[in-house]
Amino acid sequence: MTASSVPSSSASPARIPRRKPRAARIGLFGVGYHVYWGQFPGLLDELLAKLAVLERRVAATGATVVNFGMVD
Secondary structure, rough: HHHHHOOOOOOOOOOOOOOOOOOOOOOOOOOOOOOHHHOOOOOOHHHHHHHHHHHHHHOOOOOEEEEEEEEE
């Protein structure tokens, strides 16, 4: 067997094109304890803002994001 007849291991295998592109769908929700909202003014707003930042970062990857808000 000659060197030219040996298949190259670096050659990529043939790929079949997808019918539908891959698409991730991700659901998000924040969790808090409703008693804390009155004890710590601004906490709920701060947590909702952090949840929005997370939503934007995940959406930047190309995934479809559904934000269900805060569960308390």
